[in-house]
Amino acid sequence: MATLDRKTLLEGLRTELQERIQCYEDHQHRTSGALDKDIEDQALEVQNDEVVERLDDEARTELAQVERALARIDAQVGDRCEECGDPIAPGRLEVLPYTTHCKDCADLQ
Numbered sequence: 725m726a727t728l729d730r731k732t733l734l735e736g737l738r739t740e741l742q743e744r745i746q747c748y749e750d751h752q753h754r755t756s757g758a759l760d761k762d763i764e765d766q767a768l769e770v771q772n773d774e775v776v777e778r779l780d781d782e783a784r785t786e787l788a789q790v791e792r793a794l795a796r797i798d799a800q801v802g803d804r805c806e807e808c809g810d811p812i813a814p815g816r817l818e819v820l821p822y823t824t825h826c827k828d829c830a831d832l833q
């Protein structure tokens with residue numbers, strides 16, 4: 725995959741993740757402070773909040789990874805492994821555009 729394509733793809737992914745995180749935040753703010761419901765409703769809401777919180781965490785981790793990959797592309801080392809410096813296989817970048825590790829190093833982690 726050409727570097728430019730990968731960058732465009734990652735930027736699109738970054739926008740999508742930022743929007744998703746915003747949506748989770750909106751959800752969290754909307755449901756906190758709702759004290760006038762009966763206990764059953766509250767229990768459901770807490771469960772829902774936990775799911776949203778986990779998705780929020782996942783999205784933030786993914787966003788950090790995308791931003792890291794973009795920073796490395798900007799530094800002209802986007803297709804190099806951050807651990808050992810070897811080139812990352814193009815096929816691997818196609819499947820995992822946000823990766824910053826070659827397969828060997830990723831397997832070791």
Ligand SMILES: [Zn+2]
Pocket residue numbers: 805806807808809810825826827828829830
């Ligand atoms: Zn490596």
